[in-house]
Amino acid sequence: MAKRYAVILAAGKGTRMKSKLYKVLHPVLGRPMVQHVIDQLKPVKPDEMVTIVGHGADKVAEYIGEDSETVLQEEQLGTGHAVLQAEDLLKNQEGTTIVVCGDTPLITHETYQALCDHHEREGAKATILTAKAPDPGGYGRVIRDDQNQVKRIVEHKDASGNELLVDEINTGTYCFDNKALFEALHHVSNDNVQGEYYLPDVIEILQNRNEKVSAFQTADFEETLGINDRVALAQAEKxxxxxxxxxxxxxxxxxxxxDNTYISPEVVIEADVLIHPGSVIKGKTTIKADAEIGPHSEVENCYVGEGTTLEQSVAKDSRIGDRVQIGPYSHIRPEAKIGNEAKIGNFVEVKKSSLGDKSKVSHLSYIGDADVGRNVNIGCGTITVNYDGKNKYLTTIDDDSFIGCNSNLVAPVTVGKGSYVAAGSTITKDVPEDALSIARSRQTNKEGYASRIKNQKKD
Structure with a gap:
């Protein structure tokens, strides 16, 4: 099999986006559009991937990281000029080079693969990915001859009246014989309305040399959508x-x-999961069988166990066990580990804490920087007081403990196994195993005092 290379055109600023964020970094379903392109190219197995960067080059290159080589196009002089920037890396290579735009995040790896396979099967020097457009306005037209062979590509601004009637459009994605591509690029002229070096002109150059040019038409025009403004960005998201x-x-x-459920591409969901409206599931999230998410829940970078329910709650960067009940209105913050059959009830916040199997925090509590054992019951209004204004400290609550309502556990502190903390206590010292700890002032009743206060107010 021939070697394959990929060139991604990502140098444009995206003026019509009207944003300080560079165009190819605008997210679609939570990921920059250029990342979608890279991810869909990977299954084609290019031996080398080169991304041409320009505006915002440092930020784009930083985001891409090791996924692709980057080459700077200092001046944006057209798509042909952009591809030429990869010459030092690719010009002497044998094989197929696929050229794609960094603002086309919807093209699938199946389409890329089919395009490359068609190109190599046909033995073509160039192959164009085309599509039938319902409204071809603004697109370059694919002009065919009487034998239905590709004759040339004409840009919309340079097209004649008859050419503008053609509805087969150039998607901006191509396959080339690598050596033929870079040799032909040196003969591309900028004699056109825009004064730019157009990559499609390579097609005409190769045809004038009697080289074979082919076209592969995708059946799905929608996947070829290029994003140039916020309207197209929303269309791509949808x-x-x-x-x-x-x-x-x-x-x-x-x-x-x-229509009202948002799931990003890298999420893994097993069968028999139920997802209610308004749920947003992002990042490297895995949801196991029989779980139930929502309505109106947000889950990001989490493992959610089998049979777990997460109702009207937010969970990020955490691991949640099997058959856990969360919500409504809970907040599972980063680095939380929730054990099997645990319960996190309404208006509970858990941060950087572990909660053992079958433990419960049923309502109105904050559990931060805590290590909570198995079968622990934490009463309403309990707070682990973990921060002294400078440092965070650990609260440890051992197995089978019971924490009464409205308790403050001032870290660092340990509540021993099987012990009880009385409601309303502020615990500042360790509680021994199997003990009852009461840390509150003794109640004093002053009879008749309320009446005296009321009379004073009348005077």
Whole structure:
């Protein structure tokens, strides 16, 4: 099999986005559009991937990291000029080079693979990915001859009246014989309305040399959408959301209202999970079978165990066990570890804490920087007082303990196994195993005192 290379064009500023964020870094379903392109190219297995950067080069290169080499296009002089910037890395290589735009996040790896396979099977020097556009305005047109062979590509601004009637458009994605590509690029002229060096002109150059040029038409025009403004960005978000949600549903996941459910591409969901409307599931999240998410829950970078319920709550960067009940209105903050069959009730916040199997924090509590054992009951209004204004300290609550309502556990402190803390206590010292700790002032009743205060107010 021929070697394969990929060139991603990502140098444009994206003026029509009207944003300080560079165009290819605008997110679609939570990931920058250029990352979607890179991820879909990886299954094609390019031997080398080169991203052409320009505006915001440092930020784009920083984000891409080791996924791709980056080359700077100092002046934006057109797509042909952009590809030429990769010459030092690729010009002497044998094989196929696929050229894609960094603002086309919807093209699938299946389409990229089919394009490359078609190109190599046909023995072409160049192959164009085309599509039939319902409204081809603004796109370059693919002009064919009487034999239905590709004759040339004409940019919209340079097209004649008859050429503007053509609805087969150039998607801006190509396959080339690598050596032929870089040799032809040196013969591309900027004699056009924009004064730029157009990559599609390589097609005409190769045809004038009687080289074979082919076209591969994708059946799905929508996936070729290029993002140039916020309207197109929203369209891409909607399209990708629909694609991902349908895939999950076909795999056995129930989405009550797919139009109002947001799942990012890297999320893994097992069969028989139920997801209610308004749920947002992002990042490297895994949700196991029979779990139930929502309505109106947000889960990001979490492991959610089998049969767990997360209702109207937020969970981030945490691990949640099997058959756990969370919510409504709970907040699971980063580095929380929730054991099997635990319960986190309404208006409970858990941060950087572990909660053992079958332990309960049922309502109105804050558990931060704590190590909570198995079968612990934490009463309403309990707070682990973990911060002294400078440092955070650990609270340890051992197995089978019972913490009464409205207790303050001032860290660092340990509550021993099987012990009780009386309601309303402020615990500043360790509680021994199997003890009852009461840390509150003794109640004093002053009879008739309230009446005296009321009379004073009348005077």
């Amino acid at each position: 399209s990708l959301k629909k694609r991902i949600n349908e895939q999950h549903m076909r795999n056995g996941v129930t989405l009550i209202d797919p």
